[in-house]
Amino acid sequence: KQEVTQIPAALSVPEGENLVLNCSFTDSAIYNLQWFRQDPGKGLTSLLLIQSSQREQTSGRLNASLDKSSGRSTLYIAASQPGDSATYLCAVNYGQNFVFGPGTRLSVLP
Amino acid sequence: EAQVTQNPRYLITVTGKKLTVTCSQNMNHEYMSWYRQDPGLGLRQIYYSMNVEVTDKGDVPEGYKVSRKEKRNFPLILESPSPNQTSLYFCASSLWGAAGELFFGEGSRLTVL
Numbered sequence: 001k002q003e004v005t006q007i008p009a010a011l012s013v014p015e016g017e018n019l020v021l022n023c024s025f026t027d028s029a030i031y032n033l034q035w036f037r038q039d040p041g042k043g044l045t046s047l048l049l050i051q052s053s054q055r056e057q058t059s060g061r062l063n064a065s066l067d068k069s070s071g072r073s074t075l076y077i078a079a080s081q082p083g084d085s086a087t088y089l090c091a092v093n094y095g096q097n098f099v100f101g102p103g104t105r106l107s108v109l110p
Numbered sequence: 111e112a113q114v115t116q117n118p119r120y121l122i123t124v125t126g127k128k129l130t131v132t133c134s135q136n137m138n139h140e141y142m143s144w145y146r147q148d149p150g151l152g153l154r155q156i157y158y159s160m161n162v163e164v165t166d167k168g169d170v171p172e173g174y175k176v177s178r179k180e181k182r183n184f185p186l187i188l189e190s191p192s193p194n195q196t197s198l199y200f201c202a203s204s205l206w207g208a209a210g211e212l213f214f215g216e217g218s219r220l221t222v223l
Contacts (some may be wrong), residue, residue, distance in 0.1 A: 032208055034211060041219075043200065
């Protein structure tokens with residue numbers, strides 16, 4: 001069964017810290033992996049998409065890496081800000097279906 | 111502007127009263143999908159469609175129907191809603207396969223009394 005897990009489930013950091021969110025998947029036959037941000041009660045906003053042939057993608061203060069062989073992806077957030085507080089989800093694309101992790105709830109304290 | 115549009119955004123209804131949540135995308139995407147999100151359970155797929163007239167069950171299809179008569183539209187139908195279908199629903203679309211970045215609608219919050 002294709003499963004996606006995320007560690008930690010919740011994280012609280014002071015403003016300005018660099019942090020890493022982790023995503024693991026059991027089936028490495030992926031098309032791509034996508035990181036999303038979700039604010040409470042709101043929709044999902046796409047942050048980064050990494051194709052299966054890529055090792056990493058960067059957008060501003062965000063950097064996502066992918067190690068397909070070990071079934072892992074990390075989302076690195078540099079110089080965190082209170083506005084980064086949200087739930088971060090990874091989604092693995094297996095072609096016919098997308099499997100989501102449970103998310104990491106991030107709180108950045110001023 | 112590329113987008114996925116869901117309607118209604120908020121709905122309160124009563125048990126047994128049929129309802130339809132519409133979803134439309136303007137990106138000519140082949141793949142469309144419905145999810146429900148519940149506290150502690152995360153996002154769970156209800157149905158998905160690889161193309162027009164092609165639909166398949168996701169993880170939690172019971173109590174739902176879908177149709178894909180046109181490429182841009184993928185309505186979710188609750189024939190006889192029950193309180194356990196109270197949830198936040200999301201529609202999403204994607205180009206199928208390697209280019210498949212998933213785009214989400216803003217969500218539809220449904221309450222069944």
